[in-house]
Amino acid sequence: xxxxHPPRPARATNRGPSQRAGLPPSAGRSGTLSMLGMRxxxxxxxxxxxxxxxxxxxxxIQRDVTVGxxxxxxxxxxxxxxxxTSLFGGDQGDHTTAFVVFAAxxxxxxxxxxxxxxxxxxxxxxxxxxxxxxxxxxxxxxAWAQAITAAELATVNAARLVxxxxxxxxxxxxxxxxxxALLSFRNVIPLSAIEFGGTGHAEGYHHAQLQALNxxxxxxxxxxxxxxxxxxxxxxxxxxxxxxxxxxxxxxxPDEQDTFPGFQTAGAAAITNNQARIANQHxxxxxxxxxxxxxxxxxxxxxRAALVTHIEGQL
Numbered sequence: 001x002x003x004x005h006p007p008r009p010a011r012a013t014n015r016g017p018s019q020r021a022g023l024p025p026s027a028g029r030s031g032t033l034s035m036l037g038m039r040x041x042x043x044x045x046x047x048x049x050x051x052x053x054x055x056x057x058x059x060x061i062q063r064d065v066t067v068g069x070x071x072x073x074x075x076x077x078x079x080x081x082x083x084x085t086s087l088f089g090g091d092q093g094d095h096t097t098a099f100v101v102f103a104a105x106x107x108x109x110x111x112x113x114x115x116x117x118x119x120x121x122x123x124x125x126x127x128x129x130x131x132x133x134x135x136x137x138x139x140x141x142x143a144w145a146q147a148i149t150a151a152e153l154a155t156v157n158a159a160r161l162v163x164x165x166x167x168x169x170x171x172x173x174x175x176x177x178x179x180x181a182l183l184s185f186r187n188v189i190p191l192s193a194i195e196f197g198g199t200g201h202a203e204g205y206h207h208a209q210l211q212a213l214n215x216x217x218x219x220x221x222x223x224x225x226x227x228x229x230x231x232x233x234x235x236x237x238x239x240x241x242x243x244x245x246x247x248x249x250x251x252x253x254p255d256e257q258d259t260f261p262g263f264q265t266a267g268a269a270a271i272t273n274n275q276a277r278i279a280n281q282h283x284x285x286x287x288x289x290x291x292x293x294x295x296x297x298x299x300x301x302x303x304r305a306a307l308v309t310h311i312e313g314q315l
Contacts, residue, residue, distance in 0.1 A: 064080050065180045065182075066180075067179070072114055075112075077106055081103075097192065098207070098238040104207060105285075108214070109125070109288075115171070115172065122163070128288045129185060129189065132284055134192060137190070149188050152184050156178070156185045163177075191277055191278050206235075209237075232311075235307065275312055278315060
């Protein structure tokens with residue numbers, strides 16, 4: 001059964017990402033690239049080398065994730081989305097998976113870690129992002145979106161190299177740079193958002209319910225039928241149906257051709273593929289954010305498959 005959420009309203013403007021980012025109309029995709037310090041056509045490897053030097057020098061790498069340490073362990077994590085770049089320049093658009101899930105990935109997995117342990121966690125998060133359907137199928141995304149994604153991955157790899165090179169002496173600043181780069185990289189993975197600002201969708205409530213469930217499972221509770229229902233309800237609650245609907249109904253809408261960060265192949269098969277990709281990407285994101293839920297689903301692949309099918313059926 002398809003969702004009965006109302007369809008996304010018609011766009012009120014034909015402005016592209018450059019205008020929403022405060023750039024001149026002629027900037028277009030090159031304006032979005034420039035926000036990353038990358039010229040159109042420039043190699044992502046060049047960007048990575050530049051960012052590597054900037055990180056090593058303590059230079060102006062945006063800190064979107066910051067940690068605090070007490071007695072050798074991380075005891076505070078702040079995730080700030082205000083200045084984060086995206087495929088839309090300064091406008092993050094509407095996420096298909098709520099941004100609170102991205103934040104929970106860092107809060108739940110870095111809290112209590114040593115700095116060396118945090119580095120291991122960030123390595124794992126990097127691998128999980130690379131395994132998302134939106135990245136696995138990156139060759140099907142528009143060339144400009146591929147370039148931006150490659151630039152963000154280059155920054156991730158630069159921060160990873162610096163953190164690894166520090167050995168046992170890894171610093172708070174290096175962890176902040178690595179985590180911040182990962183958050184920006186996650187934010188530009190295709191099928192993660194559309195360029196259309198919207199309102200909230202009770203994200204905090206659904207996150208709180210999954211956080212509570214994660215705590216119960218971490219404490220040894222079983223993934224009972226009632227808890228599976230809780231997981232289905234609130235995992236679904238963290239999907240923006242309107243954003244998914246826009247992807248499904250207008251994959252080649254004229255106003256989206258230069259800004260839609262998905263896979264631009266028209267037709268029913270493409271829509272079905274995108275729904276499956278979004279459902280899988282969403283569940284993988286939930287698993288990355290709530291570790292005990294991930295463990296419980298890994299031990300019950302039938303229930304995990306049912307969760308993906310349930311979410312896909314509601315998109």
